[in-house]
Amino acid sequence: MKISTKGRYGLRAMIDLATYGTSDTPVYLSDIAKRQGISEKYLEHIFGLLHRAGLVKALRGRKGGYLLTRLADTITLDEIITVLEGPCSLVDCVTDATACPKIDTCVTREIWSMLGSKIEEALKGLTLASLAERQIQKTQHDIPMYYI
Amino acid sequence: MKISTKGRYGLRAMIDLATYGTSDTPVYLSDIAKRQGISEKYLEHIFGLLHRAGLVKALRGRKGGYLLTRLADTITLDEIITVLEGPCSLVDCVTDATACPKIDTCVTREIWSMLGSKIEEALKGLTLASLAERQIQKTQHDIPMYYI
DNA sequence: ACTATTCCTATCAGATTACTAGGAGATAAA
DNA sequence: TTTATCTCCTAGTAATCTGATAGGAATAGT
Numbered sequence: 116m117k118i119s120t121k122g123r124y125g126l127r128a129m130i131d132l133a134t135y136g137t138s139d140t141p142v143y144l145s146d147i148a149k150r151q152g153i154s155e156k157y158l159e160h161i162f163g164l165l166h167r168a169g170l171v172k173a174l175r176g177r178k179g180g181y182l183l184t185r186l187a188d189t190i191t192l193d194e195i196i197t198v199l200e201g202p203c204s205l206v207d208c209v210t211d212a213t214a215c216p217k218i219d220t221c222v223t224r225e226i227w228s229m230l231g232s233k234i235e236e237a238l239k240g241l242t243l244a245s246l247a248e249r250q251i252q253k254t255q256h257d258i259p260m261y262y263i
Numbered sequence: 264m265k266i267s268t269k270g271r272y273g274l275r276a277m278i279d280l281a282t283y284g285t286s287d288t289p290v291y292l293s294d295i296a297k298r299q300g301i302s303e304k305y306l307e308h309i310f311g312l313l314h315r316a317g318l319v320k321a322l323r324g325r326k327g328g329y330l331l332t333r334l335a336d337t338i339t340l341d342e343i344i345t346v347l348e349g350p351c352s353l354v355d356c357v358t359d360a361t362a363c364p365k366i367d368t369c370v371t372r373e374i375w376s377m378l379g380s381k382i383e384e385a386l387k388g389l390t391l392a393s394l395a396e397r398q399i400q401k402t403q404h405d406i407p408m409y410y411i
Numbered sequence: 412a413c414t415a416t417t418c419c420t421a422t423c424a425g426a427t428t429a430c431t432a433g434g435a436g437a438t439a440a441a
Numbered sequence: 442t443t444t445a446t447c448t449c450c451t452a453g454t455a456a457t458c459t460g461a462t463a464g465g466a467a468t469a470g471t
């Protein structure tokens with residue numbers, strides 16, 4: 116039950132984009148990669164996912180780059196993580212009723228379902244803007260989590 | 264972010280053990296495997312983990328089998344899942360401070376840490392006994408016709 | 412002794428992960 | 442128009458993880 120690099124790198128890249136990009140000036144993928152210490156080629160692949168999911172806009176050619184399609188305070192972490200890690204269902208039978216024949220009598224399915232909902236709910240309550248803001252504050256002074 | 268078969272099978276096996284075993288009569292691994300529709304050989308491996316973690320006792324030889332080391336209402340799901348899936352930390356840097364140099368300024372780490380704690384908290388609030396109980400109630404509503 | 416059980420190690424095919432390589436297409440600046 | 446940067450796309454690949462399977466040793470009741 117681990118988050119892969121796709122999810123970890125992707126989230127950091129999105130925060131980077133929210134921090135360094137504006138609504139009209141795109142950010143180079145190479146700059147994000149450098150700042151975040153991620154392989155450029157690999158990050159390219161991750162941005163492919165984010166792009167196809169409609170979370171970022173891409174401008175090709177010279178002076179191109181990426182920018183957010185929406186304002187950072189309307190993008191939740193749930194959207195980002197779902198794109199990069201798949202739906203928050205911890206087991207397939209929660210989203211796919213045909214995955215197991217014992218669906219209506221299985222008590223573990225209820226547990227996984229409940230747990231998945233909790234994660235989803237927590238992620239829906241966090242916006243990209245709040246993280247970017249906190250990241251800026253954090254690099255200045257170290258503020259405890261509960262001030263978010 | 265998925266639970267593997269080790270976690271899924273293992274939890275179901277523990278519920279089975281809590282349901283069919285008593286404090287002195289062990290349950291055959293083969294019976295659990297049959298009831299739960301799991302490969303016997305694979306389940307053997309899973310019980311190895313549970314055994315080494317001290318969650319189940321093993322009786323070798325004829326009339327042997329497995330039983331819980333403690334009462335089912337003192338065993339939380341958190342213990343079981345931790346043994347089978349590893350600690351609930353979604354990323355390594357939460358438990359291992361040397362995993363990343365940006366630890367004290369990284370805002371995503373706080374998110375993963377918070378999320379992991381939520382999962383852990385939820386799993387700690389559920390006992391094996393409560394699940395076994397619920398499983399029994401759930402199957403009673405679904406008794407085949409020929410038993411009436 | 413015989414049989415039924417747990418226990419242990421080793422093996423293995425297939426899937427996934429985390430990249431890397433190379434080039435095609437787009438666009439602004441020269 | 443050419444060139445220098447950019448994104449975009451497909452393919453490949455080594456390492457690791459998953460989900461088993463195989464065979465036999467240890468143990469204990471009959």
